[in-house]
Amino acid sequence: MNEKTKSLLIGAVSGAALGAALAWVASEGDDDEMDELGQRNSAVSQLGPGDYIALGISILTLARQFSNMLRKS
Secondary structure, three states: OOHHHHHHHHHHHHHHHHHHHHHHHHHOOOOOOEOOOOOEOOOHHHOOHHHHHHHHHHHHHHHHHHHHHHHHO
């Protein structure tokens, strides 16, 4: 297996694992908790657009830092 294929495979597996871990954390919570309209509250439903933008910026910052680490080595 060449280096590029190996890197892509490692990136895909680690990204899937990170995504699954984040989904698991987001789905944790009190399933019996209801809001004032009688609907179930979830952590994801409480996020606003600013939270998603902040998450996107954080992911891009992480990718940039990882890229800088690879350039130094």
